[in-house]
Amino acid sequence: MARLSMRKADLHASPVREMLSVAQRPGVISFAGGLPSPETFAGLDLPPPPQALLQYGPTEGEPDLRGEIAKELTALGIDAPAERILVLSGSQQGIDLVAKLVVDPGVGVAVESPAYLAALQVFRFFGARFEILDRAAPAAGWDEAAPALAYVTPTFQNPTGQCWTTAERLAMARACDAHDVILFEDDPYRDLAYEPCDRRPVSADLKSASWIYQGSFSKTVAPGLRLGFLTASEDLFPYLVRLKQAADLHTNRLSQWMVLQYLTDPDREARMARVVDLYRRKRDVFAEALTRHLGDRAAWTTPPGGLFFWLTLADGVDTEALLKRALERNVLFTPGSHFLAQGGASSTLRLNFSLAAPEAAERGLKVLGALLREG
Ligand SMILES: Cc1ncc(COP(=O)(O)O)c(C=O)c1O
Structure with a gap:
């Protein structure tokens, strides 16, 4: 055996x-x-990528793509310079990297109920002890024992489709700051907005807590490209890059090039x-x-x-x-x-x-x- x-x-x-x-x-x-x-x-008509991209590339991702992503995240209020953008092989990879960095067996992870099932699966795999997050009072019980990580999808959550109110977003940021809980904000649906709703990232309102914010091109461009990204506070970012390097060296450069064409297309x-x-x-x-x-x-x-x-x-x-x-x-x-x-x-x-x-x-x-x- x-x-x-x-x-x-x-x-x-x-x-x-x-x-x-x-x-x-x-x-x-x-x-x-x-x-x-x-x-x-x-609606996507992407030309074939240049031959040079068949070579190995940098772990963090293609510089031009990182630059475009940084511009967009900065406009949302997130502290995300291009040097702190990590291009992912789909945002599912971000969940794996964060779990590897934070979760040992028995470590507390606060999650919404219900929450994205493939995130629960990854956290469970690393031995997380789940705590259910009440977004109306996110710090309830945190005075006695705060979790290490809070995983949230405030904008058009999977599975409920709900969008958090401004007050709930601010309460979450205050709770993480006050209790030194790492905020992990997962935001793959933000562009699929059918009604007005406050979509300001919670990560933009943190003052001292460590954080990771991630997004995806799966729902806006195509999931088969396997293209996502994360940015994180300065204390966490270098570790996430090293974990990504150990996982797959870098994200597919052809997909990165295609997404860059999409981002810079005047018809976008x-x-x-x-x-x-x-x-x-x-x-x-x-x-x-x-x-x-x-x-x-x-x-x-x-x-x-x-x-x-x-x-x-x-x-x-x-x-x-x-x-x-x-x-x-x-x-x-x-x-x-x-x-x-x-x-x-x-x-x-x-x-x-x-x-x-x-x-x-x-x-x-x-x-x-x-x-x-x-x-
Ligand atoms: C909340 C959430 N996070 C992450 C993902 C993973 O997306 P991808 O790896 O395609 O970027 C999904 C996919 O459905 C999702 O719903």
């Missing part, structure tokens, strides 16, 4: 990976992943406006279909941004059991239990509205409504 690390005990198959493999089956209607609509890729703003319009329309059509088919069986709030609806079903229906029945009818969604740090059964579920075409969404939601009525 091969001798493997103790960490292996926490290495469970990702529920999302497994569901996504089912989603590839012909005829399946998937509300499960966080996949952007392929319609949005059509107009293209992004078209993407946002497309998603707003898809969200609204989805909301109407939801009302028609699940209006008497579920409660939800229409999300002001992002890619998901978060539903709570009436009568305590267990959504893991519902998924088994939905799969028999070729409909896929993500049960809410996967997003709960504390685990346990749940009558919540996450529905992605960006991928399915309107007719497919209509059919899929009709199936879910019928299953709920069958009981």
